[in-house]
Amino acid sequence: MKSPKNPDIELLLAGELRDPHRVLGAHPAGKGTRITTFKPGAQSVRLLVGDKEAATLDRLHPSGLFEKVVDGTVKDYRLEVTYESGTSVERDPYSFRPTVGDMDLHFAGEGLHRRLYRAMGAQIRRHQNVEGVGFAVWAPNARSVRLVGDFNAWDGRRHPMRALGSSGIWELFVPGLSTGTLYKFEILTAQGHLVVKTDPFAFGTEAPPGTASIVYASQYRWGDEEWVSRRDSANPYTSPMSVYELHLGSWRRTGDGERLSYAEIGPLLADYCTEMGFTHVQLMPVAEHPYGGSWGYQVSHYFAPTARYGTPDDFRGLVDTLHQAGIGIIVDWVPAHFPKDSWGLARFDGSALYEHDDPRKGEHPDWGTLVFNFGRNEVRNFLISSALYWIEEFHLDGLRVDAVASMIYLDYSRKEGEWVPNVHGGRENLEAIDFLKQFNATVYDEHPGLVTVAEESTAWPGVSKPVHAGGLGFGFKWNMGWMHDTLEFFTKDPIYRSHHHGELTFSFVYAWGENYVLPLSHDEVVHGKRSLLGRMPGDTWQRLANLRSLFGYMWAHPGKQLLFMGGEIAQEAEWNHEQSIDWHLLADAGHAGVQRLVADLNKIYLEVPALWQRDFSPDGFSWIDANDAENSVLSFLRRSDDDVQQLACICNLTPMVRSGYRIGLPTKGTWRELLNSDAEAYGGSGVGNPGRVEAEAFPWHGYDYSAVVTLPPLGVLWLLG
Numbered sequence: 001m002k003s004p005k006n007p008d009i010e011l012l013l014a015g016e017l018r019d020p021h022r023v024l025g026a027h028p029a030g031k032g033t034r035i036t037t038f039k040p041g042a043q044s045v046r047l048l049v050g051d052k053e054a055a056t057l058d059r060l061h062p063s064g065l066f067e068k069v070v071d072g073t074v075k076d077y078r079l080e081v082t083y084e085s086g087t088s089v090e091r092d093p094y095s096f097r098p099t100v101g102d103m104d105l106h107f108a109g110e111g112l113h114r115r116l117y118r119a120m121g122a123q124i125r126r127h128q129n130v131e132g133v134g135f136a137v138w139a140p141n142a143r144s145v146r147l148v149g150d151f152n153a154w155d156g157r158r159h160p161m162r163a164l165g166s167s168g169i170w171e172l173f174v175p176g177l178s179t180g181t182l183y184k185f186e187i188l189t190a191q192g193h194l195v196v197k198t199d200p201f202a203f204g205t206e207a208p209p210g211t212a213s214i215v216y217a218s219q220y221r222w223g224d225e226e227w228v229s230r231r232d233s234a235n236p237y238t239s240p241m242s243v244y245e246l247h248l249g250s251w252r253r254t255g256d257g258e259r260l261s262y263a264e265i266g267p268l269l270a271d272y273c274t275e276m277g278f279t280h281v282q283l284m285p286v287a288e289h290p291y292g293g294s295w296g297y298q299v300s301h302y303f304a305p306t307a308r309y310g311t312p313d314d315f316r317g318l319v320d321t322l323h324q325a326g327i328g329i330i331v332d333w334v335p336a337h338f339p340k341d342s343w344g345l346a347r348f349d350g351s352a353l354y355e356h357d358d359p360r361k362g363e364h365p366d367w368g369t370l371v372f373n374f375g376r377n378e379v380r381n382f383l384i385s386s387a388l389y390w391i392e393e394f395h396l397d398g399l400r401v402d403a404v405a406s407m408i409y410l411d412y413s414r415k416e417g418e419w420v421p422n423v424h425g426g427r428e429n430l431e432a433i434d435f436l437k438q439f440n441a442t443v444y445d446e447h448p449g450l451v452t453v454a455e456e457s458t459a460w461p462g463v464s465k466p467v468h469a470g471g472l473g474f475g476f477k478w479n480m481g482w483m484h485d486t487l488e489f490f491t492k493d494p495i496y497r498s499h500h501h502g503e504l505t506f507s508f509v510y511a512w513g514e515n516y517v518l519p520l521s522h523d524e525v526v527h528g529k530r531s532l533l534g535r536m537p538g539d540t541w542q543r544l545a546n547l548r549s550l551f552g553y554m555w556a557h558p559g560k561q562l563l564f565m566g567g568e569i570a571q572e573a574e575w576n577h578e579q580s581i582d583w584h585l586l587a588d589a590g591h592a593g594v595q596r597l598v599a600d601l602n603k604i605y606l607e608v609p610a611l612w613q614r615d616f617s618p619d620g621f622s623w624i625d626a627n628d629a630e631n632s633v634l635s636f637l638r639r640s641d642d643d644v645q646q647l648a649c650i651c652n653l654t655p656m657v658r659s660g661y662r663i664g665l666p667t668k669g670t671w672r673e674l675l676n677s678d679a680e681a682y683g684g685s686g687v688g689n690p691g692r693v694e695a696e697a698f699p700w701h702g703y704d705y706s707a708v709v710t711l712p713p714l715g716v717l718w719l720l721g
Contacts, residue, residue, distance in 0.1 A: 140168025189350025664701025
């Protein structure tokens, strides 16, 4: 047996042939057909045409190269391969044309392939009338790429992939594979190092600590058509939106402390949100991530829900369950950074492919992660395709983008000399800004009824302005200033609050500059910040009363509201992602009262359009009195469309009962007391008004009418005219 001198075969045996299909498979040989296959470890290979043996292939090389020239034209054939462990009959992967078309390659290279996920990764398909899986991966600087998995004993020599022209995409169709197959890519870098990587486009993954990608195709049948139709015809800006944020792994757990599955969480969450009156849930990142302590914010797989809680179709079931209960779902999506794990996106083909090579642009000093190279067409395409995948494949109602500030500033959390200015010498990351605009424009072009939400912590102008109007194009922006100032105020002992009154009123100066969401999120109840209840001053009664007042003020403030799980039950401890929130606290009347208040706030909120129809118009708001700092009282009006409905919110933020307090009102007659956060049902003292107040023709606070009211201690009143 002589070693072949054909250069292509030598490259094949060395694992460096960029087009193995040029050697392997069936090729014309005079009047016959040459069949060549590479089966390392095989003892023999027989050619089967139809049901009959056509030939036994000759061994050309001891490593497992077999070949035979047979008479006539052979197209449809199988190989019977005998190993020491047994014999298998298989179709030859090298007898198939590419599964990725020229148009896919063109638009991928231009960065304009919005649904690149339909071409890349592992696609279960019928190709040339044969069932199997087409694999495709982008690795432009690799010397070669091989497919490894449980189907080939993780031996990459058996399945080398072909490079498709100059696209940087490698492809291989493997007949006979299906859902559940584990796989990775074995990449020979330009430097000659062999690295094994998971699929960036994987639709399924092993549960951590496993890292293999899994071939997956959904079999789920949706039942949320009514919800989707209603959502698509609604205007989210003039509709109610009360958001319950949660972490799937620690919202509820079993009695033994075990995590619940997607299938278990769905019905429980739908029932709870229905009972509590929340219109939406917002899930902290669901995409697969290797480190649970990152809470999902260090994403390793941008197309696969984490396998910690079940399959991708199990997650679809959770979404469907919420939708059929009338509850929308927003999911955190993280294009700001990704982890450095050796099997992930980092230096994917041996080069800085998804990230910047220069650590001054490519690494996050705070999180020890890598920054996407937003100036690269293929990277933008990858991320936008990911966004559309989550929206379309999982029927999401919105995406919330984390850490936008870290994306748009080149000097974010960096000292002088640790960052690279843009082409104009500035600190703005022009490439990231263009990406965010492209992301938002694409989402709203494809799905106008959805929402995108930015967590942007600076005063960047126009975050929630449309791209065509010069903005970043998000639908909503988290109001981090409101959150900081409000919590700072409520942390103060009431005796000092008169000196901090401006912290509570300042948000109204800029309340209509963006489409704001008011967030009391997970970030505010970890890392030594204490729980919301833990921040409140005073004895137990005052702490609970303060928390109820905070919620009463928050739900009446212009903007949509978001509350992290546990806040609604007055969680005592900081959030711990390794355990359930403390549901046992509801055995205490004070904690149960806070939960009842939140449910009533949501119920009234949904019934009173004045609280949401004109959130983003100053015409829907007016002060009654912003300046009573001496008494720590502030009061304002919310109005529905055409002023049909008006709601007065009066906040008394000291423990003193204020009897005979006159409040200006725009209309005469009875104003119903819709809400009193000091009601006994909520654990309060029961001080207030007998369900109504009467406005008389007595000018006050610049209004023609006024009413004398009793303000409860550390209490918020809602009056409806």
